[in-house]
Amino acid sequence: MICKTEVCTDRRNKLKAITHHPYFGFFVITLLMLFVQFLRVVGVDIPNTLIRSFGITMIYIIVALGFSILLGYAGLASLGTAGFVGIGTYVLGYFTKNLELSIFLAIAVSIAGAIILGGIVGFISLRIEGMYLAIITLGLSEILNEVFKNAVNITNGTNGLGLDYSLVIFSKPIIVNHNTIFVFAAVVMFIMMILTLNIIKSPTGRAFLAMRNSTSAAQAMGVSILKYRLMAFIVSTVYALLGGIIYMSYISFSIPTTWNLAFSLNILAAVIVGGSQSIYGIVLGTFMIFGLNLGIFQQIPLFQENPAISVIFNGLLIVLVIMFYPGGLIRLVNKTYLKLKVFSKKLYQKWRVYRYGTDN
Amino acid sequence: MVPIIEKLVLPVAIPIYERLVNSLKTRISFNQELLPIKIENLEKNAEKKLKFLKLKHQEKLLPYEIKAGVESEYLQEKYQFELAKIEDKYYWKNRIVKARAARKGIDANQDLEMLEKSKQNELAGLKAFYYPKDKDIKSYEEAKEVLDNEYREKVAQINQKLVQDIEKNQTLTQNKIEKYKKSLKIFEKRLAIYTAKKKAKYQIDDNTVLSIEGLSMYFGGLKAVDDLSFDVKEGEIFGLIGPNGAGKTTVFNCITRFYKPTMGEMYFKNAYDEVVFLNNKKVHNIIKEGIVRTFQNVEVVWELNIIDNLLVAAHTLYRSSFFGHMFNSKLLRQEERVMRKKAEKILEDLGLSAYKFAYPLGLPYGILKKIELARTLMANPKLIILDEPAAGLNEAETKDLAEVIKKIRSEYEATIFLVEHDMGLVMSICDTVCAISFGKKLAMGTPKEIQNNKTVQQAYLGGE
Numbered sequence: 001m002i003c004k005t006e007v008c009t010d011r012r013n014k015l016k017a018i019t020h021h022p023y024f025g026f027f028v029i030t031l032l033m034l035f036v037q038f039l040r041v042v043g044v045d046i047p048n049t050l051i052r053s054f055g056i057t058m059i060y061i062i063v064a065l066g067f068s069i070l071l072g073y074a075g076l077a078s079l080g081t082a083g084f085v086g087i088g089t090y091v092l093g094y095f096t097k098n099l100e101l102s103i104f105l106a107i108a109v110s111i112a113g114a115i116i117l118g119g120i121v122g123f124i125s126l127r128i129e130g131m132y133l134a135i136i137t138l139g140l141s142e143i144l145n146e147v148f149k150n151a152v153n154i155t156n157g158t159n160g161l162g163l164d165y166s167l168v169i170f171s172k173p174i175i176v177n178h179n180t181i182f183v184f185a186a187v188v189m190f191i192m193m194i195l196t197l198n199i200i201k202s203p204t205g206r207a208f209l210a211m212r213n214s215t216s217a218a219q220a221m222g223v224s225i226l227k228y229r230l231m232a233f234i235v236s237t238v239y240a241l242l243g244g245i246i247y248m249s250y251i252s253f254s255i256p257t258t259w260n261l262a263f264s265l266n267i268l269a270a271v272i273v274g275g276s277q278s279i280y281g282i283v284l285g286t287f288m289i290f291g292l293n294l295g296i297f298q299q300i301p302l303f304q305e306n307p308a309i310s311v312i313f314n315g316l317l318i319v320l321v322i323m324f325y326p327g328g329l330i331r332l333v334n335k336t337y338l339k340l341k342v343f344s345k346k347l348y349q350k351w352r353v354y355r356y357g358t359d360n
Numbered sequence: 361m362v363p364i365i366e367k368l369v370l371p372v373a374i375p376i377y378e379r380l381v382n383s384l385k386t387r388i389s390f391n392q393e394l395l396p397i398k399i400e401n402l403e404k405n406a407e408k409k410l411k412f413l414k415l416k417h418q419e420k421l422l423p424y425e426i427k428a429g430v431e432s433e434y435l436q437e438k439y440q441f442e443l444a445k446i447e448d449k450y451y452w453k454n455r456i457v458k459a460r461a462a463r464k465g466i467d468a469n470q471d472l473e474m475l476e477k478s479k480q481n482e483l484a485g486l487k488a489f490y491y492p493k494d495k496d497i498k499s500y501e502e503a504k505e506v507l508d509n510e511y512r513e514k515v516a517q518i519n520q521k522l523v524q525d526i527e528k529n530q531t532l533t534q535n536k537i538e539k540y541k542k543s544l545k546i547f548e549k550r551l552a553i554y555t556a557k558k559k560a561k562y563q564i565d566d567n568t569v570l571s572i573e574g575l576s577m578y579f580g581g582l583k584a585v586d587d588l589s590f591d592v593k594e595g596e597i598f599g600l601i602g603p604n605g606a607g608k609t610t611v612f613n614c615i616t617r618f619y620k621p622t623m624g625e626m627y628f629k630n631a632y633d634e635v636v637f638l639n640n641k642k643v644h645n646i647i648k649e650g651i652v653r654t655f656q657n658v659e660v661v662w663e664l665n666i667i668d669n670l671l672v673a674a675h676t677l678y679r680s681s682f683f684g685h686m687f688n689s690k691l692l693r694q695e696e697r698v699m700r701k702k703a704e705k706i707l708e709d710l711g712l713s714a715y716k717f718a719y720p721l722g723l724p725y726g727i728l729k730k731i732e733l734a735r736t737l738m739a740n741p742k743l744i745i746l747d748e749p750a751a752g753l754n755e756a757e758t759k760d761l762a763e764v765i766k767k768i769r770s771e772y773e774a775t776i777f778l779v780e781h782d783m784g785l786v787m788s789i790c791d792t793v794c795a796i797s798f799g800k801k802l803a804m805g806t807p808k809e810i811q812n813n814k815t816v817q818q819a820y821l822g823g824e
Contacts, residue, residue: 010412195686202685202692206672209661217659220616222647222676222739231682277663356452357459 022201026193029283033058033186037179052251053295055182058189059247061286064270065196065279066239071268072276073200074232075212076125079264080137083144084117084237086259088244093161093254094154095168102168103249110241118234125229141264148256160255167249181250188246192239193279199235200277208232266290269314273321275328284329289314370554377551382648384544385632386677388537393698395533399526406522410515417511421504426490428500439490446486450479562635564627567594569743569775570615575624577610577799584610586799588624592743592792597769597776599790601783601810603820607799608779609656612747616653617643631742648676650742654735656751658728660720666731667716670703671696673738699738706737709771710764726757730764737772744768746778750785758782762789787811795819 018024036054040046063085070076088110095106121140125133148155155161166173167181199205207228210218215225248254266289274285293310297303303310325331418434425435453475461468564571570592577585585607592598600608613619615626615638626638630649641649652673660669677699680692707713710730720728729749736744749765750758762785769776780786786793787807794804797819803810810816 198686198688202688203671203675203678203680204682204685206661206664206668207675209663210672210675213661213663214655214659216618217655219618219643220647220653220655221673221735222644223672224642224644355459356455357462 022197023194025280026190026197029193029280030186030190033189034183037182037186041179047299049298050295051182053291053298055185055250056247056294057286057291058182058185059243059250060267060270060290061283062189062192062246063240063243064267064274064282064286065192066236066243067267068271068276068279068282069196069199069208069239070232070236071271073205073208073212074229075208076229076232077130077134077268078121078137078233078236079134079261079268080121080141080144081236081240081267082259082261082263083141084114084240085244085247085263086144086148086254086256087113087117088241089248089254089259090148090155090161090244091241092245092248093163096163096166096173097161098154100168100171100173102170103245107242107245110245111238114237114241115234118237119230121237122230122233125233126226138261138264141259141261145256145259148259155254155256158256160253163248163252165252176249178250181246185246185250188242192242196279204228204231266314269318273317273329275330278328278330280333281328281330284333288317288329366557370557374551374554377547377554381544381547381551382632383679384540384547386679388540388544390679390695390698391533391536391540393702394694395529397697397701398529402522402525402529406518409518413511413514413518417507421507424500424503426492427495428497429491429495430500435490439486442486442490443483446479446482450475562627562637564629564635565591568592569594569629570777571627572611572615573625573627575611575614575626576622577607577614577619578622583799585614585621588796588799588801590794590801590804592775592777594629595769595773595775596791597765597778597789599786599793599807600777600779600796601781601786601793602796602802605798606796608796609747610799611796612653612745612779616646616651616745617641628743631740647673647739650740651745652736652739652741652743653745654729654732654747654749656747658720658725658732660728660731660735662719662721665717665719666712667700667703667707669720669731670706670735670738671699673735674699674702676739703738706734709767710734726753726760729753729757729761733761733764733768737768737774741772741774743775743777746776746780748779748781750780750782758785761785765789 033054036046036051040051063081067078067081070078091110091113092103092106095101095103095109121137124136128136149158151157165175165178167176168174169176200208207218207223210221210223211225211228218228219225270285270289271282272285273288274283275281293314297310297313321329418432421432422435422438425432454472457468457471457475460466461471568591572591573589575585575588576583588607588611600611602608610619614621614624617638621639627635628638628649628651629635636649638646638649661672664672678692678695680689680695683689684692704713704716707716710733712727712730712734715723715727715731720731723731733744733746733749746765749761753761765776765778766789768774778786778790790807792804793807793810795802795810795813795816802815802819803813805813
């Protein structure tokens with residue numbers, strides 16, 4: 001029997017305040033990620049590729065979060081994500097290998113760079129909208145890709161830049177354990193989720209949404225289009241560069257062919273498949289697009305021999321989701337949750353009739 | 361030498377001082393609005409604590425009361441509660457037995473009798489526990505004194521702390537406001553000196569809010585608005601009418617700076633009684649002066665609920681920066697509380713409280729129009745510009761809307777300027793009507809005068 005005295009309800013309310021806290025879900029996701037790593041540390045035999053796929057997915061979640069602010073909230077389409085993530089990786093590479101400076105300095109410098117880069121793209125977005133903006137950012141990304149290929153001094157060209165797991169935390173390069181970076185990535189993902197939620201629930205997020213619905217109405221309500229378009233691009237660029245830096249510290253290898261159009265499209269697909277306006281949706285979408293492919297498909301021989309199958313799977317997924325769930329897979333999850341709730345209630349009713357008989 | 365320096369410095373200094381003065385004014389009003397919310401919260405917390413404390417105290421006193429046989433209110437309540445619990449338990453047990461018997465086709469009487477017996481046993485036990493035969497009054501009185509004293513002390517502590525907290529908050533807020541007021545005085549004095557030096561301000565008539573002189577807007581060869589001049593007086597409902605394509609919406613868009621007029625000047629007396637030259641303002645800064653507009657087809661944000669939709673319009677009133685938003689700073693949380701309270705009050709005034717947490721998708725059109733009106737009120741408007749408020753509404757909804765518009769005018773002391781096709785609405789609520797045709801003014805006056813005006817009739821119905 002459920003206790004209904006005031007003392008009990010008070011205790012229950014305290015528990016509710018924790019579990020219903022907006023950050024609780026993010027905390028659970030981060031804990032789940034860390035749990036996988038913990039199992040490995042304890043000694044459970046988990047394949048290396050599976051752990052790696054989790055790590056990479058976490059990094060891509062950070063990038064996708066930035067992209068969702070741009071696409072889902074500010075309503076701006078961009079295909080330049082790959083170039084920005086690439087810049088992040090090479091900034092860390094240059095700072096560690098050539099300058100031997102701290103990773104935190106690299107993060108600070110890349111944030112400053114992101115503000116400039118995002119500002120430039122934001123200014124472009126004032127004149128150009130929709131598909132044309134996507135094409136322009138795609139062009140920018142391709143230019144960056146060419147730069148990666150040809151600036152051999154910094155990027156080591158098409159051979160790719162490797163760091164051999166050495167990182168400069170404070171002053172000298174040291175070899176860093178894989179597992180530590182995994183934990184670092186999880187913590188950064190947790191923080192970025194919280195920051196994203198804060199932004200989208202704040203007046204800034206509301207201004208983004210107003211701008212997405214109608215620019216003229218937003219202006220009439222005091223939202224400066226220039227300011228908020230710049231802000232959206234800057235935020236998403238900062239997220240992308242941060243993702244790049246963590247990618248480089250985790251994988252320790254960056255090659256220009258990774259940062260091509262396919263990567264930008266995959267991030268776009270992850271955001272659309274998951275649900276562009278839900279943080280949980282983005283986590284789900286990134287797992288569907290990247291995690292499944294890296295963690296499961298690449299283990300199966302059939303998929304190893306024909307890598308095109310996973311591309312076909314992604315394409316099919318996008319088509320199905322856009323046809324049946326325009327709000328993203330998170331809608332499906334929510335719907336099934338509600339249906340389960342109704343179903344369990346019905347089941348309970350049946351059990352009740354069986355046990356207690358009908359009422360009067 | 362001095363005039364040159366003044367020429368260089370003044371254009372920079374005046375806007376800076378204006379901004380300072382405005383921000384100080386918003387700070388003062390913000391703190392004034394925040395104080396009652398803070399006090400309310402403190403009182404709520406104290407009340408909760410007191411309630412809990414009382415419960416604990418009674419719980420502690422209960423065993424002594426039982427021993428002494430004192431029938432206090434709490435004891436009776438508790439006894440009744442336990443009694444009800446037992447009744448409930450046996451009610452369900454009976455049903456289980458009956459249901460099982462019905463399922464298996466057995467006679468349930470024996471089991472039911474057993475249950476009845478054990479129930480009587482339990483009830484007797486409960487009564488024996490709560491009303492024992494041996495009484496011990498002495499220890500009860502001692503314990504009661506100690507516990508009562510403890511309880512009274514704690515209550516006094518909480519009350520004292522509440523009073524202290526309230527006083528502390530009040531003094532803090534007052535100090536803040538006084539500080540702001542002091543610096544406000546200094547800045548205002550400086551500003552007055554500077555503005556006096558910088559040639560005469562823009563002048564418009566005393567009780568005029570908006571003054572438009574010689575407004576013209578050409579789209580290529582088309583003269584959408586041609587040399588239009590009129591004044592909108594303070595606190596009136598001003599209607600702009602005209603046949604299709606007369607340029608009404610163009611006038612609107614010129615005032616709210618969506619279009620840049622070809623010629624003409626527009627002056628506006630803002631919330632601080634300063635006359636501003638609207639031609640120099642940017643679109644998104646118009647709302648800061650106190651001009652808010654609605655749109656012909658409702659422009660709400662579909663992804664946000666109604667109260668958040670109202671908060672969008674309060675965008676310019678927030679002082680917290682982007683980093684404050686990112687890290688959910690204390691200032692932002694306070695501001696959100698103040699704004700939410702304000703939004704709730706406005707919704708209640710317009711009779712929309714029921715839709716507070718609803719999403720606009722699927723709401724009737726009339727309600728959405730009212731929500732747009734409510735939204736304009738969030739920005740402390742001086743002039744509300746309504747673009748065809750009755751478009752798409754049925755007769756009952758239009759009547760309702762007219763009431764709401766009148767209410768807004770009287771309660772929020774805003775001037776209302778509307779463009780409308782529905783002549784019934786215009787003639788029933790407007791104080792002054794201006795009729796235009798092909799961008800030119802035909803006539804201006806009270807609704808009756810306009811109705812009887814020959815040129816207006818001609819423009820609407822065609823020549824003889």
